[in-house]
Amino acid sequence: MIIGGLQKFSLIDYPHKISAIIFTIGCNFRCPFCHNPELVNPKLYPKKIPENNVFEFLESRMEKLDAVVITGGEPTLHKDLYQFISKIKSMDFLVKLDTNGTYPNILNRLIKDNLLNYIAMDIKGSLDRYEEIVTTKVNLENIKDSINIILSLYKSNKTKDILNKKTDYKSLDTKFNMEKKVNISKRSNAEMKANKSKEIYKDANSNTKVNTDLEIKYEFRTTVLPKFHNEGEIHKIGKLVNGARLFVLQKFYPSKTLDLNFLKEKQFSNNQMLKFKKILENYVQKCLIR
Numbered sequence: 001m002i003i004g005g006l007q008k009f010s011l012i013d014y015p016h017k018i019s020a021i022i023f024t025i026g027c028n029f030r031c032p033f034c035h036n037p038e039l040v041n042p043k044l045y046p047k048k049i050p051e052n053n054v055f056e057f058l059e060s061r062m063e064k065l066d067a068v069v070i071t072g073g074e075p076t077l078h079k080d081l082y083q084f085i086s087k088i089k090s091m092d093f094l095v096k097l098d099t100n101g102t103y104p105n106i107l108n109r110l111i112k113d114n115l116l117n118y119i120a121m122d123i124k125g126s127l128d129r130y131e132e133i134v135t136t137k138v139n140l141e142n143i144k145d146s147i148n149i150i151l152s153l154y155k156s157n158k159t160k161d162i163l164n165k166k167t168d169y170k171s172l173d174t175k176f177n178m179e180k181k182v183n184i185s186k187r188s189n190a191e192m193k194a195n196k197s198k199e200i201y202k203d204a205n206s207n208t209k210v211n212t213d214l215e216i217k218y219e220f221r222t223t224v225l226p227k228f229h230n231e232g233e234i235h236k237i238g239k240l241v242n243g244a245r246l247f248v249l250q251k252f253y254p255s256k257t258l259d260l261n262f263l264k265e266k267q268f269s270n271n272q273m274l275k276f277k278k279i280l281e282n283y284v285q286k287c288l289i290r
């Protein structure tokens with residue numbers, strides 16, 4: 001992995017968890033509003049942080065951190081991402097991956113092998129304007145595939161909910177025990193971590209505990225700015241991710257951008273952000289503004 005940054009502590013990047021953030025170098029997109037230009041423009045690349053240093057740090061924080069967030073740049077560009085995440089998982093950390101969705105096959109393999117706990121995928125805009133927004137060629141079929149892979153997680157998570165609601169604990173236990181068997185040795189240490197915001201809930205009618213960390217959570221998110229987005233575009237984005245569990249609208253802040261001209265670019269008012277949120281609520285389970 002080519003790592004350009006390590007943020008040792010965050011309370012906001014992995015929802016409800018204490019996390020560290022690893023920033024990978026390199027991206028295949030060139031979003032002009034990107035606020036991590038040093039990870040995207042080769043002329044600005046920072047000094048690489050050796051992988052060993054990152055693992056030494058994580059080892060020293062095994063009892064204190066819940067999760068590791070891998071972001072970029074675009075982490076799925078790195079050929080050894082699978083091995084890298086496997087190693088982090090073997091240390092009992094939850095893993096969140098931020099991605100632009102370019103490589104659905106990599107995403108799929110990581111999901112199938114239970115290596116991810118949270119996925120955040122950027123939706124840059126409607127498919128009609130994708131290349132204009134990211135200013136590079138884009139394989140739109142890959143973007144659609146990634147969206148569908150992630151959307152199918154909600155359906156499988158929902159199946160777990162239905163199982164739970166029917167209080168069919170026998171099958172529920174079997175299902176979770178199967179998953180637990182895989183992770184039990186890895187997780188035992190994590191579960192001893194002083195109840196650090198673990199999302200364990202207890203069914204009111206029984207003593208069955210279900211650790212919702214076993215579900216893969218996800219969000220789609222879009223940074224919106226007047227140059228690229230309007231209400232029509234937001235409807236198109238909504239249709240693209242129809243049925244999603246969570247959508248996050250991010251306001252553009254012109255403080256640091258890949259294209260310096262975008263420092264002068266306008267941002268949406270809070271009112272307009274709320275209007276977009278209302279539109280998206282027609283398509284997704286929940287929409288937040290960040």
Ligand code: SF4
Nearest residue numbers: 027029030031034073
């Ligand atoms: S905002 Fe765009 S250019 Fe920046 S890291 Fe994300 S995908 Fe790459």
